[in-house]
Amino acid sequence: MKKHKTEIRNYSITPIFLFLLTALCLLFISNNASALEFKKQVLPNGLRVLHAERHGLPVVMVTILIKASPLNEPEDKAGLAYLTSNMLIEGTSKRKAAEISEEIEFIGASLGASTASDYTTISLSVLKKDLENGFELFSDMLLNPSFPADEIKRKKDMIKGSLRQSEDDPSFVARRAFIKEVFGSRPYGRLVNGSAGSIDNIERNDIVNFYRNHYLPGNAILSVVGDLTSAELDALTSKYLSAWKMETENSKRKIERGTEKVDKAKKIVIIDKDVTQATIIFGHAGLSRSNPDFYAASVMNYILGGGGFASRLMKSVRDEMGLTYSIYSFFSANKEPGQFEVSVQTKNESAAVVIKEIERQVKKIRTEPVSDQELQDAKAYLTGSFPRRFETSRGIADSLAAQQFYDLGDDYIEKYASYIKAVTKEDVLRVAQKYLSAENYVLVTVGNKKKLNLSDLQPSENIH
Amino acid sequence: MRFFKNVLIIAFLFIPLASDASVKEYTLNNGLKALIIEDHKAPLATFQIWYKVGSRDESAGKTGISHLLEHMMFKGTRKYSSKEFSGIIKRNGGSDNAFTTKDYTMYFQTLSSDRIGISIELEADRMTNLLLDPKEVASEKNVVMEERRMRYDDDPQNLLYEEVIASAFKAHPYQWPVIGWMSDIESIEREDLLKHYKTYYSPDNALIIISGDVNPDEIIADIRKHFEGIPNIKKNAADRKTSEPEQKGERRIYLKKEAELPYILFAYHTPSFPHHDSFALEVLSAILSGGKSSILYRNIVREKQIALNAFADYNALTGDPFLFVLGATAAPQKESGDLEKALYEEIEKIKEAAPSEKEVQKAKNQIEASFVFAQDSGYSRALYTGMFAMLGDRRLMDRYLEGIKKVSPEDVQAAAKKYLSSDNKTVGILVPVKK
Numbered sequence: 024m025k026k027h028k029t030e031i032r033n034y035s036i037t038p039i040f041l042f043l044l045t046a047l048c049l050l051f052i053s054n055n056a057s058a059l060e061f062k063k064q065v066l067p068n069g070l071r072v073l074h075a076e077r078h079g080l081p082v083v084m085v086t087i088l089i090k091a092s093p094l095n096e097p098e099d100k101a102g103l104a105y106l107t108s109n110m111l112i113e114g115t116s117k118r119k120a121a122e123i124s125e126e127i128e129f130i131g132a133s134l135g136a137s138t139a140s141d142y143t144t145i146s147l148s149v150l151k152k153d154l155e156n157g158f159e160l161f162s163d164m165l166l167n168p169s170f171p172a173d174e175i176k177r178k179k180d181m182i183k184g185s186l187r188q189s190e191d192d193p194s195f196v197a198r199r200a201f202i203k204e205v206f207g208s209r210p211y212g213r214l215v216n217g218s219a220g221s222i223d224n225i226e227r228n229d230i231v232n233f234y235r236n237h238y239l240p241g242n243a244i245l246s247v248v249g250d251l252t253s254a255e256l257d258a259l260t261s262k263y264l265s266a267w268k269m270e271t272e273n274s275k276r277k278i279e280r281g282t283e284k285v286d287k288a289k290k291i292v293i294i295d296k297d298v299t300q301a302t303i304i305f306g307h308a309g310l311s312r313s314n315p316d317f318y319a320a321s322v323m324n325y326i327l328g329g330g331g332f333a334s335r336l337m338k339s340v341r342d343e344m345g346l347t348y349s350i351y352s353f354f355s356a357n358k359e360p361g362q363f364e365v366s367v368q369t370k371n372e373s374a375a376v377v378i379k380e381i382e383r384q385v386k387k388i389r390t391e392p393v394s395d396q397e398l399q400d401a402k403a404y405l406t407g408s409f410p411r412r413f414e415t416s417r418g419i420a421d422s423l424a425a426q427q428f429y430d431l432g433d434d435y436i437e438k439y440a441s442y443i444k445a446v447t448k449e450d451v452l453r454v455a456q457k458y459l460s461a462e463n464y465v466l467v468t469v470g471n472k473k474k475l476n477l478s479d480l481q482p483s484e485n486i487h
Numbered sequence: 488m489r490f491f492k493n494v495l496i497i498a499f500l501f502i503p504l505a506s507d508a509s510v511k512e513y514t515l516n517n518g519l520k521a522l523i524i525e526d527h528k529a530p531l532a533t534f535q536i537w538y539k540v541g542s543r544d545e546s547a548g549k550t551g552i553s554h555l556l557e558h559m560m561f562k563g564t565r566k567y568s569s570k571e572f573s574g575i576i577k578r579n580g581g582s583d584n585a586f587t588t589k590d591y592t593m594y595f596q597t598l599s600s601d602r603i604g605i606s607i608e609l610e611a612d613r614m615t616n617l618l619l620d621p622k623e624v625a626s627e628k629n630v631v632m633e634e635r636r637m638r639y640d641d642d643p644q645n646l647l648y649e650e651v652i653a654s655a656f657k658a659h660p661y662q663w664p665v666i667g668w669m670s671d672i673e674s675i676e677r678e679d680l681l682k683h684y685k686t687y688y689s690p691d692n693a694l695i696i697i698s699g700d701v702n703p704d705e706i707i708a709d710i711r712k713h714f715e716g717i718p719n720i721k722k723n724a725a726d727r728k729t730s731e732p733e734q735k736g737e738r739r740i741y742l743k744k745e746a747e748l749p750y751i752l753f754a755y756h757t758p759s760f761p762h763h764d765s766f767a768l769e770v771l772s773a774i775l776s777g778g779k780s781s782i783l784y785r786n787i788v789r790e791k792q793i794a795l796n797a798f799a800d801y802n803a804l805t806g807d808p809f810l811f812v813l814g815a816t817a818a819p820q821k822e823s824g825d826l827e828k829a830l831y832e833e834i835e836k837i838k839e840a841a842p843s844e845k846e847v848q849k850a851k852n853q854i855e856a857s858f859v860f861a862q863d864s865g866y867s868r869a870l871y872t873g874m875f876a877m878l879g880d881r882r883l884m885d886r887y888l889e890g891i892k893k894v895s896p897e898d899v900q901a902a903a904k905k906y907l908s909s910d911n912k913t914v915g916i917l918v919p920v921k922k
Binding site: 081082121124125128180181183184185187188193296297299332333344347368369370409411414416 | 569574579580599632636641643777779792845848853857863
């Protein structure tokens, strides 16, 4: 849905930029933060439960993370995980779709599901006084979805319609082409919400089976933060989630092949669109969250293009050249290696100059050590900004769940700063050489072809 | 999306009930005001400084100057070079940014609370020592032109919105986009920016809000130390008196552009808070588009499946009367004419029969709950306080809250009848063309 803002920010925080922050910094808490205390237990049905008490505000934030994502779906039914989670709120054995939204909205709460590259989350935000009511709705949606056929059809049409609307967004068009070139038919190579064709391939039975095989207590992490005690939480979970059964013998969760062996090769894609600006994405496969080089890569990326106005790319392309409003880079360090990318918009006529500058900056960080000051600034930011990620109860709930999912350890919060502080200039140079390439990259440009001036580049693919 | 924005805007109105006692107010000798909100739930603090200047204070030929000046505030003073401001904040683990609206410009930083003094020193410096280096001005104009291309020129729905606002107002400066027209951005010179800065960046035209884990006595001493020496240049421009003449008939505009789906906007002139109808309009907006059980989603997205999405948007907290806006994207294979008719029918239904007590109560519950959720973050708490303070007094929140509580179903119906009329409407239609 479109929102027209009267506000204009000095620089943009795009969804992808947020993703960059989440991917890189999600679970970091620095040493100087007051330690975040949380309790962890495993229920008899196998559900992991995390709990942090915060009594300052009468609200409770609930997140359940379920290991169900495009990593678990077949290529010809891309979008199955996304469609399944979106259907949870569209009817249960007790309630029709309209009743669920009416009940939850009447108490001013919010309840919704979303699917990302590695997992699905269902989130409830509710006032303390309505907690029982909200938690009952949450459990109903989680345990008893009925997947009505007419609602499935409606939802499929809406997802296809949204995909069509996204064609107007050059960044969407560019990123879809980029991940396809980088990852091919692997799960990270396609959109989480699928394509019109793959959505049409999904039958009700696929959804029911996907739900049955993945929405299991042993395959989930529940995280609850806010104004409730352990006793109150125990009462809620035993009343509403104990009927949730361990996985049966029949259930099998298939994991699709990841992206560990993606070959890097130079590919140039130019997509013609009647726009004033070229949207450019430069990059290739990167690294996974469990890779020990993740921390050195975080520091390196901050210096190159992750650090906003502190980054080399922003200083050069925005501040010195005046050629863009926003340029940034990130690693999407997921369960499997995701992409490294640099993303930028500039007027069509400047595209060639900006691409050359990106290449130059990538070459530079691969050949010359960063300065002492750059290293120190990056570490100061990454460690010092960590507590801000835990300001809100919603932030804490989501972070704790993801921290467990990525197996970062229960002491991760205390240890994060030491991981960053241990990074040396040599590490930064080494990871730049290992994980960046100035030769074998994918370059996607969406722009007005007549004005692009990209005659130096030999497109491997032209899309009109 | 729509729901969130709506509730956030309305929600904070309830803050004083819970937190009035924790807000301390100060006025310095030079007219600078400060509000300090104590909240110790996390070891963090947010610093905000609000200047009462926005695109409403601009003139034809120089639109976008307030926003360009906001960008230039990051480009160096006599003491700190270009972008050093953000560099210092980041080195200290903080984040900083700014935004400009039609009515005001706001700069903010969030830091560990023991470092909030850094914000105080840096903001005091750029209130009075801005360089406006001509080379930096030239470069930043290019940056803003890229920003305009990204946000408007290449985004068909935003471009239609810009067109509709420009058509709905013919006299009032609200007709201009905050970012400015392209040729205006290009023509603004250093001297223009300097004049704008000298006119509006005066202590008596500014408000500081600090929210978080701070001691008010210590903080205000630090603020006095850095800001009290800045001379009060007295904002040397009179407030604009232009009021928009009453609209006497529908206005209709078309935008032809490469796009996948038709898109429609209806904009109606409406009063702003504290006008007594503003409360019913807030509730009406929530009833129309506050979530999946709202009228627009239920009827035209879900049942008729004629729209892919739809929203109502009313912001009561503008300095002068602004607009109640409805919008919808056509579902694939649907015509804009049918979508317009469907939207129109929903409006007529509200005018014919008052909403149920339950619908009105739901809207109020959403507003109240979202107010509580907003307090989870120090930034939003300060933001909401500031939006009322910009209208004259942060305590206007109380009045707003009281007003919302009193809204009846009949008030909602009466407001719909009074304002959602075809003579008061500007219609914008995005007509997709194939390249």
